[in-house]
Amino acid sequence: MLGASSSLNGLRFPLPSVHRLPSLVRRTRPMLLSPPPLSASASSSSTGDQSKSKPWLLVGLGNPGKMYTGTRHNVGFEMIDAIAEGEGISVSTIRFKALFGKGFIGDAPVMLAKPQTFMNASGESVGSIVSYFNIPLNQVLLIYDDLDLPFAKLRLLPKGGHGGHNGMRSVINHLKGCRDFPRLRIGIGRPPGKMDPASFVLRPFNKKEREELDFALQKGLDAVRILLLEGLNKSATFVNSSQPSELMNR
Template identity: 40%
Template structure:
């Protein structure tokens, strides 16, 4: 089974913020692949679906971004899933708006959700898909920036990036991280 985590913050207050593009990508995946109705499990909302031929679990952690590791660790332990079958989708303000970047493993790069996941699972080996939401404007606090919404000039680019991110997950699920990197980075 593939475990696909979209990171974000729960609650209406955070809908459509830069920090919640992971949630939005999962929403698209759920719709595109006719996922089951989400239910509560692993301190998350979870929904099963098939992405191509791959049985998959979509996971929206409800623990807030900085505590995402708890939900990931619970699901990975329950299903005894190897980390190469896990994908974490998150925002990245170091990437230009709309840019996608797959990585097979690595550090958190300052992304607090990834940092907590690495701490909780004890490894940097989990594949991740970063969705560019940056850059942070001069004299802006990074936290305020990622918790803000896209302005009117950015909305179409953000929506297109989320659409492409959801589309790219099928390549990752069926063909692996290298093919996803080659097609979408």
């Protein structure tokens, strides 16, 4: 598949100014973080009490700056915003080249991140966070757009390749080639006619698409809650068995 963001290769823009987002709910409990050992990489085989003491890392992929806000390539950012709003987590500080925030979903500690490196260099941010906090890769959820899924269709998988997505390609490269981490893909559909996919992913949504996407983002928030509190199998069943038309009729 043609990389969804191939036209962005090599571009380097100045980092846009960051607007602080309101914190809807103040968390009073401290994060349950172990002292960071600063290892070069995190193993996806980490299990037991050590794994349970680690936070989940939820990362949405996109491009920073107003010109990319509300475009198809930024649905990963929108999913993180929906999680932040739904759980009252402020994602307003810059750390690890990302807009970054910490909080809880139920009793599960989480970190939310929106890399500000531009899509094709997303791995620089993700790799730094995973390494610093030594997060097991089975607790790193990547959220991003997918041209090969019908519009507003969600798909949750425990692992996989990059599928031609340049942001995911970068993440996998910075995780030393490891692909064993879950990912939530958000369908944006195929471009009409002979439109260049690189141009299509930078287009905004029309009114009908906006309504469908907002519904899908709410479904994604529910899926993330199930993932963290009940496990990947239940969350994947919840997500993957539902078509957009079925969800809209519920």
